[in-house]
Amino acid sequence: MITIREIAELAGVSRGTVDRVINNRGGVNQAVEQRISGIIRQYKYKPNKLARALVNRKKSATIGILSATVENVFFKEVYRGIRQAASELAELGVSLNYKEVAKFSVRDQLRCIDDMLAEGIDALAINPINDDRIRKRLLETAGVDLPIITFNSDIKGIRRLAYIGCDYQRTGRIAAALLAFVTRRKAEIAVVTGSFSSLGHSMRVDGFRKELEAHGKMRVAEVVECFDDDITAYAKVREILERNDAINAFFFSAAGKEGGIRAIRECAAKRRPKIVTVDIEAFTRDCLLDGTVIATVCQQPYVQGYEPVRQLADYLLLGEEPAQEMQYTQAEIIIRQSLEA
Amino acid sequence: MITIREIAELAGVSRGTVDRVINNRGGVNQAVEQRISGIIRQYKYKPNKLARALVNRKKSATIGILSATVENVFFKEVYRGIRQAASELAELGVSLNYKEVAKFSVRDQLRCIDDMLAEGIDALAINPINDDRIRKRLLETAGVDLPIITFNSDIKGIRRLAYIGCDYQRTGRIAAALLAFVTRRKAEIAVVTGSFSSLGHSMRVDGFRKELEAHGKMRVAEVVECFDDDITAYAKVREILERNDAINAFFFSAAGKEGGIRAIRECAAKRRPKIVTVDIEAFTRDCLLDGTVIATVCQQPYVQGYEPVRQLADYLLLGEEPAQEMQYTQAEIIIRQSLEA
DNA sequence: CTGAAAGCGCTTACAG
DNA sequence: CTGAAAGCGCTTACAG
Numbered sequence: 001m002i003t004i005r006e007i008a009e010l011a012g013v014s015r016g017t018v019d020r021v022i023n024n025r026g027g028v029n030q031a032v033e034q035r036i037s038g039i040i041r042q043y044k045y046k047p048n049k050l051a052r053a054l055v056n057r058k059k060s061a062t063i064g065i066l067s068a069t070v071e072n073v074f075f076k077e078v079y080r081g082i083r084q085a086a087s088e089l090a091e092l093g094v095s096l097n098y099k100e101v102a103k104f105s106v107r108d109q110l111r112c113i114d115d116m117l118a119e120g121i122d123a124l125a126i127n128p129i130n131d132d133r134i135r136k137r138l139l140e141t142a143g144v145d146l147p148i149i150t151f152n153s154d155i156k157g158i159r160r161l162a163y164i165g166c167d168y169q170r171t172g173r174i175a176a177a178l179l180a181f182v183t184r185r186k187a188e189i190a191v192v193t194g195s196f197s198s199l200g201h202s203m204r205v206d207g208f209r210k211e212l213e214a215h216g217k218m219r220v221a222e223v224v225e226c227f228d229d230d231i232t233a234y235a236k237v238r239e240i241l242e243r244n245d246a247i248n249a250f251f252f253s254a255a256g257k258e259g260g261i262r263a264i265r266e267c268a269a270k271r272r273p274k275i276v277t278v279d280i281e282a283f284t285r286d287c288l289l290d291g292t293v294i295a296t297v298c299q300q301p302y303v304q305g306y307e308p309v310r311q312l313a314d315y316l317l318l319g320e321e322p323a324q325e326m327q328y329t330q331a332e333i334i335i336r337q338s339l340e341a
Numbered sequence: 342m343i344t345i346r347e348i349a350e351l352a353g354v355s356r357g358t359v360d361r362v363i364n365n366r367g368g369v370n371q372a373v374e375q376r377i378s379g380i381i382r383q384y385k386y387k388p389n390k391l392a393r394a395l396v397n398r399k400k401s402a403t404i405g406i407l408s409a410t411v412e413n414v415f416f417k418e419v420y421r422g423i424r425q426a427a428s429e430l431a432e433l434g435v436s437l438n439y440k441e442v443a444k445f446s447v448r449d450q451l452r453c454i455d456d457m458l459a460e461g462i463d464a465l466a467i468n469p470i471n472d473d474r475i476r477k478r479l480l481e482t483a484g485v486d487l488p489i490i491t492f493n494s495d496i497k498g499i500r501r502l503a504y505i506g507c508d509y510q511r512t513g514r515i516a517a518a519l520l521a522f523v524t525r526r527k528a529e530i531a532v533v534t535g536s537f538s539s540l541g542h543s544m545r546v547d548g549f550r551k552e553l554e555a556h557g558k559m560r561v562a563e564v565v566e567c568f569d570d571d572i573t574a575y576a577k578v579r580e581i582l583e584r585n586d587a588i589n590a591f592f593f594s595a596a597g598k599e600g601g602i603r604a605i606r607e608c609a610a611k612r613r614p615k616i617v618t619v620d621i622e623a624f625t626r627d628c629l630l631d632g633t634v635i636a637t638v639c640q641q642p643y644v645q646g647y648e649p650v651r652q653l654a655d656y657l658l659l660g661e662e663p664a665q666e667m668q669y670t671q672a673e674i675i676i677r678q679s680l681e682a
Numbered sequence: 683c684t685g686a687a688a689g690c691g692c693t694t695a696c697a698g
Numbered sequence: 699c700t701g702a703a704a705g706c707g708c709t710t711a712c713a714g
Contacts, residue, residue, distance in 0.1 A: 389708070392709090
């Protein structure tokens with residue numbers, strides 16, 4: 001592995017000049033540049049990232065994180081990833097500017113973006129609401145050359161380095177397949193989703209429906225929104241069970257599981273509907289262990305927190321762009337036996 | 342974040358002395374040591390890993406990797422992880438000494454260990470055969486203080502920093518649960534395993550059996566060894582199918598899937614037994630997509646290659662021990678819908 | 683027992 | 699357009 005010093009010696013110039021060529025800082029005599037470039041290619045020079053990062057330590061960078069609220073248990077795990085990345089990056093002089101927004105409040109999210117810009121951030125990881133006002137604001141920042149990574153949910157029509165998050169369609173398809181396994185392909189299904197206005201939630205339900213078409217006598221009998229709220233989920237599931245005797249399966253495709261399952265336990269304990277959910281936290285874990293929930297499809301929330309921060313830091317510190325634009329986290333199927341000691 | 346230079350200034354000593362205290366090199370006046378330790382604690386000093394690694398670059402380290410043969414498709418993926426780690430570590434002056442051993446040949450593995458020791462390695466990642474002669478040799482090297490990490494399969498009674506690999510019992514339990522899903526809990530199952538003499542393989546079958554006990558009318562009707570060989574698998578599965586009409590499910594708990602499934606296709610196409618396997622590569626992928634295989638339980642082979650190398654390098658370069666001794670890779674359930682575009 | 687100096691590979695002003 | 703020097707935070711001989 002050749003170093004800058006060695007290249008300089010071979011080319012008969014100073015290290016500064018080699019540095020100019022390597023980083024295209026310009027202002028180098030053509031002939032000299034050619035000579036240096038030749039050597040670089042010949043010896044396959046690769047800059048030492050450690051040394052680079054060590055120098056860059058002097059100038060510190062701030063990464064803005066704009067996330068849905070950590071109140072949501074799912075985001076607790078995302079946040080754990082963010083914190084881990086932060087602690088690894090602290091010694092590189094990278095600091096975080098973290099703000100939370102209650103989900104679905106465009107107004108809040110806009111304000112947070114503006115605040116962050118005012119406070120000064122060098123990059124932004126955002127869990128954006130798919131709304132035109134957000135899109136517009138994010139497009140404007142492109143003028144100030146702010147590198148952006150979206151995570152957990154995406155937004156179309158903006159310039160961003162990457163999206164890191166769930167493949168919503170796939171999650172839905174997998175959930176449907178799992179229900180097909182356990183219902184002998186015969187089911188009247190109630191779907192409890194978050195909000196139709198959330199692109200991800202819609203895509204998930206969409207994937208679920210598409211997959212069902214391939215599975216004989218399974219059909220979606222009901223779809224209700226619970227806005228990720230347990231009380232709403234409780235009320236709506238209760239209403240469904242009281243009204244529709246045929247329901248024998250549930251797909252909880254977002255939050256609201258605790259409320260919904262409570263209603264099932266109260267009104268349909270004997271019916272024993274088959275339940276598939278999305279994501280995992282203490283409550284779902286218990287439900288898997290006691291058999292209430294057959295399976296849950298997870299989306300690597302930790303990765304969704306860790307990677308955006310990491311990759312933005314790599315971009316700022318080393319100029320490395322994310323290897324891929326669309327980075328889907330894995331759809332992990334968890335069943336009881338995945339958890340038992 | 343405080344630095345050595347600053348500690349030195351605060352303590353009124355040179356940086357060398359601070360370094361001695363930080364790294365317990367000894368030979369420091371008690372009073373001075375106390376003073377420095379105090380400052381370190383007070384300011385929560387954390388050494389900068391980058392700077393450390395940059396210096397350590399001068400002394401290069403060699404990590405030995407002793408793996409089962411890459412002929413095995415599963416190990417191709419392990420190897421990909423090893424290569425990735427290697428390329429990341431090259432600039433830190435870490436090089437690899439990689440050797441392959443045909444599976445189950447104790448004699449070969451012993452020879453490779455000896456060769457590596459002779460060639461000079463600073464750490465060893467090994468996929469050990471669970472045999473007393475191997476154990477003995479590995480114990481002897483403890484005398485020369487060789488840090489060891491076992492991967493993919495473990496061996497008891499040696500001193501090692503960590504085991505990174507599959508939780509075999511769990512894989513078996515999950516496979517059984519998946520078969521229970523799709524057979525309506527009524528099945529005559531044939532299990533095709535690698536070798537009873539492999540601890541991992543035995544544990545997997547064991548976990549499979551244990552889980553079945555909880556599932557009504559499911560039972561293991563046959564268990565055969567194929568020694569990870571497709572031809573043997575083909576012959577034995579054929580024999581089973583011709584002899585036993587009742588078989589309606591298979592668990593391929595190791596390699597040999599291609600041979601075994603070929604036999605099923607030839608002799609039991611109409612019977613359509615439910616098949617669950619372990620691991621994934623091109624063939625299994627095709628079988629999932631066309632519905633031949635219901636599900637496969639994977640074990641993150643890439644991680645099994647990447648992590649041992651990475652963690653040994655961290656140990657050698659930074660003195661960091663693995664965070665955990667038993668590092669089970671995740672048991673990933675893959676079904677058709679996990680793969681479809 | 684302790685300090686001063688050199689160096690890991692890179693970048694950043696500054697001077698010319 | 700180019701070079702010499704200083705520095706990022708740490709470690710390693712060497713001298714005393």
